[in-house]
Amino acid sequence: MNIFVAKLSADTSSEDLHDLFSQYGEVTSAKVIKDRETGFSKKYGFVEMENDDEAQTAIDELNDTDYDGSQIVVKKARPREQRERRDFNRRY
Template sequence: MSIYVGNLSYEVTQEDISEVFAEYGTVKRVQLPTDRETGRVRGFAFVEMEAESQEAAAIDALDGAEWMGRNLKVNKAKPREDRGGGRGGDRRGGNGGGKFSSRRY
């Protein structure tokens, strides 16, 4: 499992995040996504720690805490949703294009 860390300063580095979370246990990995076009930090990160108990301690201590001028949002990361092939929604129209319709026989 990993931890979602939101509302980060755009000046933050992976080292900054590792340092803060290391107070609660062993940090295995920090992922700090950047904007594809600008290369700028996107304002959130994911942190993986060695044990769930360490993750829980970090979440309890850091959620809502003020750091680098911002109040952090820290919680368990949700699994990434499958975005599919780029065509959203059901394009068959009407009742979903299923075998049956609302028409009576």
């Protein structure tokens, strides 16, 4: 399951996310998104977990909780931006 994590602390890294979600199950991958050019602050990231049930539990337990001094938002992630079907599906 793909998980979207927002409102991260500036001190939170990809490995922090990995470690955080590993408490609830096996984490396939974790990444904190940063600006491509400056390599700075976007303060959100993605976590992919192998087990959907554990992922859901992690979302439920970690959403709206205080982590690293910041209250984080955890929810299911949308599929990554696609480059096809421009003429269809304007995302709702």
